[in-house]
Amino acid sequence: MSTILVTGATGNVGRHVASQLGAAGLKVRALARDPGRAGLPVETVRGDLTEPATLEPALRDVDSVFLLWPAFTADGADEVVAAIAGRARRVVLLSAPGAEAPGNHFHEVERLIRHSGLGWTFLRPSGFAANTLGWADQVRRGVVRWPFGRAARSLIHEKDIAAVAVHVLASAGHNGAAYVLTGPEQLTQAEQVRVIGEAIGREVRWEDQPPEEAREQLTAIWGSPEFVDGALRTWESFVTSPEVVTDTVPRLLGRPALTFRQWAADHAADFA
Structure with missing residues (x-):
């Protein structure tokens, strides 16, 4: 069974993504700066997106990545995306509305992913x-x-964002989609x-x-x-x-947001 790597796994969304994937019986690995304090019910390894060299062990045998970019700039994103593309097949990015327009860091991270050779899905949640x-x-x-x-x-x-991420990571048909979630x-x-x-x-x-x-x-x-x-x-x-307000969450999950x-x-x- 291929592994799904969850970054930002101790945050509001990532914690739910890791837990829901594990509860669904999928093989999941969580990335955390301090695995001992993460308190997650899944395999947790040390890694930091601001230190791309730490990602290599975490990416072993990984097929898909849930990527939560941790900064207000895209500095270092090229190295992170390259590291993921060298190991994984696809990425689900937690992005933001407006990322399609130049001038913000989400636009740059999305651009790097689009040109990386990875399969991708962008989640653009509202506030x-x-x-x-x-x-x-x-x-x-x-x-x-x-x-x-x-x-x-x-x-x-945040549970709805995570549920959509899990749905996308666990099913086919989402490659090249940019979903606005509200x-x-x-x-x-x-x-x-x-x-x-x-x-x-x-x-x-x-x-x-x-x-x-x-x-x-x-x-x-x-x-x-x-x-x-x-x-x-x-x-x-x-x-x-x-x-x-969009209908994306109920359409993908089959229940009201x-x-x-x-x-x-x-x-x-x-x-x-």
Whole structure:
């Protein structure tokens, strides 16, 4: 049986991908910087995408790779893609909407994969519901202060992203596909906060934060002014042009996509 290598295996999505593949009886190997602390129910080996030389042992006998690019730039992606192409047959990349347009690192990683000789499938999820965990401290205080409360998003549960990845990795017919994955509904950021409050049984208010103030705070956290500016522009655009909703998740999985309310219930303990 061929092996599937899962990168980013200790993250929100990768952990579910590795676990679901293992539960399906497939031979899976997880990549982690510290295998001893990964806590995964599958074979876990040491490796780091920022150190391509560490990938060789992990790629032995690997047929397919779930690739989660870990950086805000494509620096080093050429070496990683070359290493994967030297061993594996195909790659499923966790990419992002807008990657088809030049000017972002996902576009460059996709370009390298397209020209690598690998079979490929690109998953382009909408905003991750899990990103709202960044509000947890504010939720506990009862007020979330963030920019663009009227920005409407189609946030997706990380379990749905993982389920689609597992479906694609375990079945044929997805070569050359770029799937835009979303949740089943549009909720403004202020509405998301209300739903989180209902999930934990506590009233939580929204307060709009000036974008300039948010820019300063997020740059200190994320370290990339360009990425912060891009995020702020995107959130602002969702005020007048809400994030799209697609039918890709139900079409591929044969069930409805999980709602943000279901996500909030799953993560209530993280906000309590």
